[in-house]
Amino acid sequence: MSNVPSRGAPPGSPAGPGPLTPPADAVPPVRHPDAPAPGEPLGAHYEHCFGCGEAQPHGLQLLARAGEGVRITAEFTVKPAHQGAPGLAHGGVLATALDETLGSLNWLLRVIAVTGRLQTEFVRPVPVGTSLYLEAEVTAVHGRKIYCTATGRLGGPEGPVAVRADALFIEVKVDHFIDNGRQEEIRAAMADPDQIKRARAFEVNP
Numbered sequence: 001m002s003n004v005p006s007r008g009a010p011p012g013s014p015a016g017p018g019p020l021t022p023p024a025d026a027v028p029p030v031r032h033p034d035a036p037a038p039g040e041p042l043g044a045h046y047e048h049c050f051g052c053g054e055a056q057p058h059g060l061q062l063l064a065r066a067g068e069g070v071r072i073t074a075e076f077t078v079k080p081a082h083q084g085a086p087g088l089a090h091g092g093v094l095a096t097a098l099d100e101t102l103g104s105l106n107w108l109l110r111v112i113a114v115t116g117r118l119q120t121e122f123v124r125p126v127p128v129g130t131s132l133y134l135e136a137e138v139t140a141v142h143g144r145k146i147y148c149t150a151t152g153r154l155g156g157p158e159g160p161v162a163v164r165a166d167a168l169f170i171e172v173k174v175d176h177f178i179d180n181g182r183q184e185e186i187r188a189a190m191a192d193p194d195q196i197k198r199a200r201a202f203e204v205n206p
């Protein structure tokens with residue numbers, strides 16, 4: 001643990017506001033002019049993604065849509081494969097749903113970013129068969145740091161809040177994946193023209 005860099009006090013600690021609070025000189029997010037129109041489905045960013053990929057039978061197959069401003073909505077139905085306790089969704093799966101929805105905000109900023117921190121709050125149990133309705137929003141940007149928040153409601157947009165998250169995403173270059181991913185999958189992704197097109201859409205100077 002000693003060689004892990006310290007990133008400030010934990011959220012809510014008496015030592016300070018914590019790393020999920022944007023600094024005073026953070027700026028509001030800007031929706032990219034080429035962002036998908038509100039209501040447009042985003043599609044999977046990678047077909048084998050556990051969160052959104054259609055080639056993952058036990059994955060969440062979460063379906064995200066662009067919202068207004070720098071907001072996203074998403075839905076996912078809890079399947080038997082997602083259980084933790086009998087008949088209830090596993091907390092880690094719910095955290096994945098929040099992470100995936102928050103990650104989809106990348107499409108609106110047109111930057112590639114990875115999760116640096118994800119703080120989850122589990123408010124209500126989520127039964128198998130539930131359709132979880134998620135909303136996420138970027139609240140502030142500071143250099144490469146993207147501050148965002150999400151909620152998940154039971155049954156629909158007006159349903160009771162079951163889960164919440166605050167997160168910090170860090171902007172990276174596409175090289176982050178090429179340099180760190182297992183070669184087998186990287187080679188396959190780079191041989192897929194659709195995948196290259198999706199990755200290029202996020203680069204300012206492809």
Ligand SMILES: CCCCC/C=C\C/C=C\C/C=C\C/C=C\CCCC(=O)SCCNC(=O)CCNC(=O)[C@H](O)C(C)(C)COP(=O)(O)OP(=O)(O)OC[C@H]1O[C@@H](n2cnc3c(N)ncnc32)[C@H](O)[C@@H]1OP(=O)(O)O
Pocket residue numbers: 007019045046051099100101102103104105106107111112113114115116117143144145168170172174177178186189190198199202
């Ligand atoms: C050919 C293949 C292409 C495939 C890609 C194609 C398309 C992708 C496009 C879009 C994707 C669309 C949707 C995605 C949807 C969902 C995905 C779910 C998201 C995930 O599931 S993703 C997996 C989990 N995620 C990780 O696997 C990250 C592991 N990690 C690292 O890879 C590094 O750790 C990294 C890169 C995060 C930072 O490393 P680094 O060296 O680049 O940055 P550095 O240290 O310089 O930090 C710069 C500033 O961020 C602050 N900072 C950094 N980290 C912080 C932390 N954790 N907490 C608080 N502050 C932090 C520093 O304090 C500094 O702040 P300041 O500037 O103020 O000093």
